[in-house]
Amino acid sequence: xxxxxxxxxxxxxxxxxxxxxxxxxxxxxxxxxxxxxxxxxxxxxxxxxxxxxxxxxxxxxxxxxxxxxxxx
Amino acid sequence: xxxxxxxxxxxxxxxxxxxxxxxxxxxxxxxxxxxxxxxxxxxxxxxxxxxxxxxxxxxxxxxxxxxxxxxxxxxxxxxxxxxxxxxxxxxxxxxxxxxxxxxxxxxxxxxxxxxxxxxxxxxxxxxxxxxxxxxxxxxxxxxxxxxxxxxxxxxxxxxxxxxxxxxxxxxxxxxxxxxxxxxxxxxxxxxxxxxxxxxxxxxxxxxxxxxxxxxxxxxxxxxxxxxxxxxxxxxxxxxxxxxxxxxxxxxxxxxxxxxxxxxxxxxxxxxxxxxxxxxxxxxxxxxxxxxxxxxxxxxxxxxxxxxxxxxxxxxx
Numbered sequence: 001x002x003x004x005x006x007x008x009x010x011x012x013x014x015x016x017x018x019x020x021x022x023x024x025x026x027x028x029x030x031x032x033x034x035x036x037x038x039x040x041x042x043x044x045x046x047x048x049x050x051x052x053x054x055x056x057x058x059x060x061x062x063x064x065x066x067x068x069x070x071x072x
Numbered sequence: 073x074x075x076x077x078x079x080x081x082x083x084x085x086x087x088x089x090x091x092x093x094x095x096x097x098x099x100x101x102x103x104x105x106x107x108x109x110x111x112x113x114x115x116x117x118x119x120x121x122x123x124x125x126x127x128x129x130x131x132x133x134x135x136x137x138x139x140x141x142x143x144x145x146x147x148x149x150x151x152x153x154x155x156x157x158x159x160x161x162x163x164x165x166x167x168x169x170x171x172x173x174x175x176x177x178x179x180x181x182x183x184x185x186x187x188x189x190x191x192x193x194x195x196x197x198x199x200x201x202x203x204x205x206x207x208x209x210x211x212x213x214x215x216x217x218x219x220x221x222x223x224x225x226x227x228x229x230x231x232x233x234x235x236x237x238x239x240x241x242x243x244x245x246x247x248x249x250x251x252x253x254x255x256x257x258x259x260x261x262x263x264x265x266x267x268x269x270x271x272x273x274x275x276x277x278x279x280x281x282x283x284x285x286x287x288x289x290x291x292x293x294x295x296x297x298x299x300x301x302x303x304x305x306x307x308x309x310x311x312x313x314x315x316x317x318x319x320x321x322x323x324x325x326x327x328x329x330x331x332x333x334x335x336x337x338x339x340x341x342x343x344x345x346x347x348x349x350x351x352x353x354x355x356x357x358x359x360x361x362x363x364x365x366x367x368x369x370x371x372x373x374x375x376x377x378x379x380x381x382x383x384x385x386x387x388x
Contacts, residue, residue: 038321040317040321043283043287045290052082052084052085052092054073067298068130069282070129070300071300071305071309071310071313
């Protein structure tokens with residue numbers, strides 16, 4: 001039977017305005033890599049606070065990735 | 073992950089130092105590290121008047137914030153390059169610098185290149201051999217000239233720039249790939265004022281990762297321009313930073329080790345004396361700033377060639 005109130009099993013990474021869905025349950029570091037970014041080149045924030053990339057992603061989390069590398 | 077000092081949830085993990093810190097301890101750690109670098113490399117004395125080159129980006133505004141917190145007499149200079157490219161890049165970055173300075177009661181000088189010299193950087197670059205394809209080289213030349221002039225005319229002891237470890241390591245890798253001896257020998261945390269008319273240049277963030285300067289700016293709620301300069305796309309600096317970050321992922325501390333080992337090797341005589349070519353410097357016949365070119369310096373020649381008669385820039 002389909003449960004209509006089921007939580008999403010994904011976490012959303014937001015990078016330069018683009019939303020990327022990743023599977024929950026992994027570390028943030030792994031998710032950043034799988035999304036094609038270098039963990040050395042981004043900072044992650046949740047609810048306005050910076051977080052470390054060992055965080056286990058929970059379903060429904062929205063994580064903002066801030067690009068930190070500039071080329072000037 | 074927990075803050076090593078207080079056990080609160082960590083806001084940043086610096087793998088190269090095996091150090092995780094919460095926000096409160098990190099925003100104090102950055103000034104401590106900056107001051108250690110300033111002392112270690114003998115960049116500046118506490119009573120000296122410093123000029124901070126600010127661009128509206130995270131590094132330079134974070135540096136100005138840190139120097140202010142450390143008690144240095146640090147004014148700022150913003151050079152409006154006249155870069156618009158449909159996003160109002162210079163206008164936005166200038167406004168951020170002005171609001172940063174106003175909020176802290178700091179003294180900011182603004183030099184508008186189009187207003188003072190008659191053309192924006194993209195326009196003057198198009199008319200020169202040096203910048204025909206991309207204006208970055210012309211931009212660097214103009215900024216160096218103006219900043220040096222202000223330091224010299226207004227008696228600043230040193231010009232402080234927000235170059236971070238990633239900037240330094242990327243330049244080092246670039247120059248090592250081509251064994252550009254003249255550039256390599258001049259790369260240092262402090263560029264001494266080797267002759268009259270040349271300002272001392274210091275890089276207090278040279279041991280701090282770019283990720284950390286960004287974290288500091290975010291944690292201190294410093295508003296900075298997030299967009300890249302429209303001309304930086306495809307730059308060699310970005311390319312080398314990406315390569316170094318791939319190494320850093322596998323070997324935490326690789327970037328720091330690369331840079332510090334270079335400085336150590338240089339101290340131990342990696343380069344022959346005189347390899348910098350600085351002994352060939354003399355005064356520009358027009359503006360008086362040091363130059364290695366015969367006659368006029370590259371800055372004066374740039375404007376002479378690019379500006380129609382009657383619109384010549386005022387003699388600096």
